[in-house]
Amino acid sequence: MDDSRARTPVGPPIRTPVAADGRLGPADEHPGLSDAGYLRRRHAIAARARGHRVGDPSVPVAYTEAEQRTWRTVHRELWAAQAEHACRAALDARQDAPIPADHIPQHAEVGSRLRELTGFDFTVAGGVVANKRFLGSMAEGWFHAVQFVRHPAVPLFTPEPDVLHDVFGHGIHLTAPAFADIYRMIGRAAMRVDDADVLQMISDVYWFTLEYGVLAEGGTPKAYGAALLSSYGEIRRLHRSDVRPLTVDAMLTTPYDIHGYQPVLFGARSLEEVTDTLHDFLERLDEDSARRFRRCS
Numbered sequence: 301m302d303d304s305r306a307r308t309p310v311g312p313p314i315r316t317p318v319a320a321d322g323r324l325g326p327a328d329e330h331p332g333l334s335d336a337g338y339l340r341r342r343h344a345i346a347a348r349a350r351g352h353r354v355g356d357p358s359v360p361v362a363y364t365e366a367e368q369r370t371w372r373t374v375h376r377e378l379w380a381a382q383a384e385h386a387c388r389a390a391l392d393a394r395q396d397a398p399i400p401a402d403h404i405p406q407h408a409e410v411g412s413r414l415r416e417l418t419g420f421d422f423t424v425a426g427g428v429v430a431n432k433r434f435l436g437s438m439a440e441g442w443f444h445a446v447q448f449v450r451h452p453a454v455p456l457f458t459p460e461p462d463v464l465h466d467v468f469g470h471g472i473h474l475t476a477p478a479f480a481d482i483y484r485m486i487g488r489a490a491m492r493v494d495d496a497d498v499l500q501m502i503s504d505v506y507w508f509t510l511e512y513g514v515l516a517e518g519g520t521p522k523a524y525g526a527a528l529l530s531s532y533g534e535i536r537r538l539h540r541s542d543v544r545p546l547t548v549d550a551m552l553t554t555p556y557d558i559h560g561y562q563p564v565l566f567g568a569r570s571l572e573e574v575t576d577t578l579h580d581f582l583e584r585l586d587e588d589s590a591r592r593f594r595r596c597s
């Protein structure tokens with residue numbers, strides 16, 4: 301089975317479930333998109349984000365026993381899958397991460413730990429967040445995260461980002477200064493520009509690094525991207541991905557299909573290489589960057 305992935309920076313978008321025989325099925329058949337009772341609950345939790353200002357405290361959610369059970373199931377599976385397929389930097393970060401096995405952590409529980417370690421905190425989102433707000437908030441140490449939980453019938457797959465994705469992916473990153481510095485660097489670049497195409501360029505490199513990045517360790521691709529770290533299915537098939545050298549030009553010109561597995565990933569030799577590659581690109585961005593890039597490509 302599969303988990304989820306990100307369409308825009310807020311996290312995984314709708315993607316296609318994978319049947320037991322490996323064939324792709326229509327995403328809209330997922331119970332998370334068609335179960336009226338589930339959708340009411342999901343929307344009720346997401347509605348808390350309406351009118352939310354970045355940095356306002358997240359209102360705690362009284363999670364049901366079924367939601368807690370889903371968390372425990374996914375926790376067990378992801379913990380083991382990450383041990384095998386995540387990169388050393390992510391696994392080291394995980395040791396300090398606020399990921400309890402027995403209950404869904406509230407944003408306050410996650411945030412207080414992240415704050416101690418890197419100065420980051422979660423701020424609540426109800427779903428997709430516009431690029432400027434989502435990316436720009438990272439400059440000040442805020443990460444937009446949702447609170448709702450995936451459908452219990454298919455716990456290892458979700459058609460959209462949920463609290464498991466945010467905690468198991470971004471929550472791990474944001475316990476480690478090396479990852480947090482990348483978030484801040486992206487945030488500063490997003491704060492400097494308003495052009496939608498330039499913001500999309502930032503979003504594209506965010507996608508291929510912090511959501512889907514891999515590092516080569518011992519000749520094997522190991523995940524550091526949040527979407528991979530929180531995707532039980534996808535992290536286990538990294539060896540089948542087309543892993544290409546990390547370059548900004550390639551990330552800006554490689555389309556991503558939001559309805560299937562990510563077939564192309566970009567790999568670096570180290571997190572330092574990721575940081576340096578992004579730094580050179582982000583520091584030079586200005587309002588004309590998209591126009592210049594289109595002329596040259």
Ligand SMILES: [Fe+2]
Pocket residue numbers: 306309310311312461465469470511526527
């Ligand atoms: Fe995400």
